[in-house]
Amino acid sequence: MKDIYIYDVRIKNCRGHYDMEMDFPTDNFTVIQGKNGAGKSTIPKSISMALFGDDGAPPGDKILITDMLNRKKKKDLEIKVFFRIVDSIDGTVDEYRVELYYAHSKMNGQLILFKNDIPISEKTKAATYKKIEGLLYP
Secondary structure, eight states: OEEEEEEEEEEEEETTEEEEEEEOOTTSOOOOOOSTTSSTTHHHHHHHHHHHSSOOOOGGGOOOHHHHBOTTTOSOEEEEEEEEEEETTTOOEEEEEEEEEESOTTTTTOEEEEETTEEOOOSSHHHHHHHHHHHHOO
16 A cells, blocks of 8 residues: 655745745644635645646636736746655655646646656656556656
8 A cells, every 4th residue: 555645835926826835844734825716726736736737627617727827928938746655565655746848938838747856757748647657656
């Protein structure tokens, strides 16, 4: 059995956020609250977009990566999701990071998967998303 912990999310130029980092302590419960339109739903949508390539909404309600761009800046979208997988049998801990870039001046269109700070992306985005899915749903 493996335990999966998302512990850090960093987003830049994503919807209403210009530069935001949010830690999720693995030993506590996290609540996200705020006024309507403050960007609460952007956080889980960003996580889903980075890990699976879509926002996790039902088919008729899905938004595209283009919809994730900050409306004022309209470029340099970055989503970084940090997670840890702990094997509860042998105690092995592996650190993973997914970086997604869109309309970015330096890294446009890239999806990069790291394991223990070593890039392990596949040749295509689709194959990398499949690899991430295999990690999260073995």
